[in-house]
Amino acid sequence: MAHGGGAGRLVLAPMEGxxxxxxxxxxxxVGGIDLCVTEFVRITDQLLPPAAWLRRVPELTQGGCTAAGVPVKVQLLGADPACLADNAARAAELGAPAIDLNFGCPAPTVNRHRGxxxxxxxxxxxxxxAAAVRAAVPAAVPVSAKMRLGISDTAPALACAQALAGGGIDELTVHARTKADGYRPPAYWEWxxxxxxxxxVNVVANGEIWSxxxxxxCRAETGCADLMLGRGLVTRPxxxxxxRAAGAGRPAVTLPWPALRPRVAAYFAGVCQRLAPRHAPGRLKLWLSYLRxxxxxxxxxxxxxxxxxxxxxLAAALAPAPQPCAA
Structure with missing residues (x-):
């Protein structure tokens, strides 16, 4: 059994779209996050060229980290061991600090294509x-996987976890729901x-962490020091x-709206630079829908x-209100 020590890491979950x-x-x-995981990179039957990786994971151009210096693990999705291995090796060559394998996405379009x-x-x-990817990636680059508890029930949970660990992964994140559960509460932390x-191997707990x-x-019920935060972190950055404050016994920490609003504006400014005008408003509204x-x-x-x-x-509406002049 692997047991995490200390306060534990906090990981930003991969959330497609x-x-x-x-x-x-x-x-x-904003702070407090130790690691991010990318949206999945879909792997089919091709070795993706460097330009495709840099487009999907721009952090590879800055040492595999966000602008704040937080490492970004690259997540792959697919079903072909050899092709996944080749692409994992390519991502590592380009500077990915770690590789993750997606066995958790419940989206029907993904699942229909065996992903x-x-x-x-x-x-x-x-x-x-797991074995093919671990063999293809340099030993210094960690390989992990993320899984759910099963498809319609939890019957395969232990066998899947043991197969992945036996394949040589370094860490396993468990989203404590089945595919059929989707994102409906509760999360079954006891699993x-x-x-x-x-x-x-070390296990990271994921699911229904909103506060x-x-x-x-979750730490008490699972025994996991490391947690993955998804919609809870998007809703409350x-x-x-x-x-971290609660774990250290310090007073509660909150991020007030006046401090968050400029970050929302900065996000939308970046979206407008990267996306066509017809698509940019939707990304802003999606985040605001969570922040509500x-x-x-x-x-x-x-x-x-x-x-x-x-x-x-939209940008004007996000701008800070003008301050009255001092007398």
């Missing part, structure tokens, strides 16, 4: 993928504890700082901007 490089930069700059959580029906294949007892209290309870649960001000802003499609007017 949401936690892109821009949002990784913003959230890691993500659907592969949990094939523990032997998971082991072969993470069972998996942790069954494998000889510092959730994080402390100060969550990692709050967890943590900030009444974001809820008001989302309601006011919901139908706005002009980037300039």
């Amino acid at each position: 949401l936690a892109d490089a821009l949002l990784r930069d913003i959230l890691s700059a 993500g959580a659907v592969l949990l029906a094939e523990p032997e294949l998971l082991g072969r993928i 993470i504890a069972r998996i942790r007892e069954a494998v000889a 510092a209290a959730d994080a402390l309870r 100060g969550l990692a700082l709050a967890i 649960a943590g900030y009444p001000e974001a809820a008001e802003l989302f309601a006011r901007l919901r139908t706005e499609t002009d980037c300039a007017r």
Whole structure:
């Protein structure tokens, strides 16, 4: 059994269509995060050229880290051991500080093409993928995997975890729901504890961590020091700082809206530089839709901007209010 020590690491989860490089930069700059994981890079039957990697993972041009210096693990999704191995080696050559394998995505379009959580029906294949990637990547580059508890039930959970560990991965993140569960609460943290007892690699707990209290309870129930934060961190960008404070017995930490609003504006400015004008507003509204649960001000802003499609007017709405002149 592997047991994490100390306060434990906090990891930003890979969230397809949401936690892109821009949002990784913003959230890691807030503080408290030790590691980010990219949105999955889909691997089919080709070795992706360097330009494709740099487009998907721009952090590779800056030492494999966000602007705040947080390392970014590159996640791969696919079902072909040899092709995944070749592409993992390419990513490592380009500077990826670590490689992750996706066996957790529940999206039907992904699963129909034998990617993500659907592969949990094939523990032997998971082991072969892990072994091929581990053999292809330099020993100094960690290889990890992320999995759910199963497809429609938890029957394959232990076999899948053991197959991945047996294939040579260094670490396993467990999203404590099945594919059929989607993102509906609860997360079955007791299964993470069972998996942790069954494998000889470090286990990272993931699922339904929305507050510092959730994080402390998850650590207690799973025995995992390391936690992966997804929608909870997107909703409350100060969550990692709050967890660190709670874990150290310090007073509660909050990130007030006046401190967050400029970061939202900076995010949207970056989105406007990278995306076509017809797509940029949607990315802003997606993040605001999450922030509504943590900030009444974001809820008001989302309601006011919901139908706005002009980037300039959206940027103006995010700008700080003018301060009155001193007498």
